[in-house]
Amino acid sequence: MKPALIDSHCHLDQEPLISGVRHFMQEAAAAGVQAFVVPGLHPDGWRGIAALAAENRSVLPAYGIHPMHAGCINDENLDRLREFAILGVAIGEIGLDPAYQVPLILQETAFREQLRVAVNLGLPVLIHCRHAFNKVLTILREESTNQVGGIMHAFSGSVEMAREFIRLGFAISISGAVTWNNAVKPLHLARELLLEHLVLETDAPDMTPELYRGAFNRPAWITETAQRVAEVRGISLEDVARITTDNVRRVLRLGRGSA
Numbered sequence: 001m002k003p004a005l006i007d008s009h010c011h012l013d014q015e016p017l018i019s020g021v022r023h024f025m026q027e028a029a030a031a032g033v034q035a036f037v038v039p040g041l042h043p044d045g046w047r048g049i050a051a052l053a054a055e056n057r058s059v060l061p062a063y064g065i066h067p068m069h070a071g072c073i074n075d076e077n078l079d080r081l082r083e084f085a086i087l088g089v090a091i092g093e094i095g096l097d098p099a100y101q102v103p104l105i106l107q108e109t110a111f112r113e114q115l116r117v118a119v120n121l122g123l124p125v126l127i128h129c130r131h132a133f134n135k136v137l138t139i140l141r142e143e144s145t146n147q148v149g150g151i152m153h154a155f156s157g158s159v160e161m162a163r164e165f166i167r168l169g170f171a172i173s174i175s176g177a178v179t180w181n182n183a184v185k186p187l188h189l190a191r192e193l194l195l196e197h198l199v200l201e202t203d204a205p206d207m208t209p210e211l212y213r214g215a216f217n218r219p220a221w222i223t224e225t226a227q228r229v230a231e232v233r234g235i236s237l238e239d240v241a242r243i244t245t246d247n248v249r250r251v252l253r254l255g256r257g258s259a
């Protein structure tokens with residue numbers, strides 16, 4: 001039996017995936033992927049995500065402004081976000097990442113404004129966070145994000161930090177980084193957190209699993225990540241697939257007619 005997986009974070013609307021999107025979706029379906037959460041990066045891309053979702057029931061759209069584009073936060077784009085958001089399963093991807101050139105204060109403003117939209121509309125959030133876990137945790141608490149919860153995408157923090165986000169109602173997403181030869185933290189997360197708090201993602205076309213290093217990533221390869229999690233926990237791939245898929249459905253409150 002094929003595992004029933006959900007890719008909780010992939011950029012099917014972006015190149016190089018969009019050019020062959022039909023192929024990549026079929027390839028993923030053949031590997032057992034039932035649904036794809038496609039997060040927004042910039043307002044200019046929201047229409048494309050909406051179109052992809054309108055054509056494919058398995059595409060679960062999310063809308064948001066990525067921290068690298070925080071400079072485009074303004075009233076007009078926040079109004080547009082509210083319009084698109086009601087068509088989506090979540091607000092995202094949003095967050096903080098000091099590795100980008102965008103000033104952190106601007107990133108924080110964009111992040112807080114979008115969290116307020118999410119809490120207002122009762123939508124979960126997809127969080128992008130690197131090297132700013134304490135700050136993001138503080139902001140999530142101050143903005144009452146525990147009312148909506150969400151997913152910590154491609155989480156790269158410690159087990160202790162993961163537990164802080166879990167307490168706020170977040171699932172921890174394991175990416176292809178867990179398959180890398182130099183993986184340390186993702187392995188700890190995959191081994192030590194309760195399975196009911198884990199979800200899986202590819203972040204395709206980025207974060208290619210070890211076996212395919214050098215190629216751009218694609219949603220079908222989520223099976224590499226699922227297999228690695230199964231190995232480190234000593235359980236079956238089917239159990240990993242079933243439970244992480246249930247987790248995505250619970251956190252994103254799917255089954256409200258959208259999926």
Ligand SMILES: [Zn+2]
Binds near residue numbers: 009039093
């Ligand atoms: Zn992403």
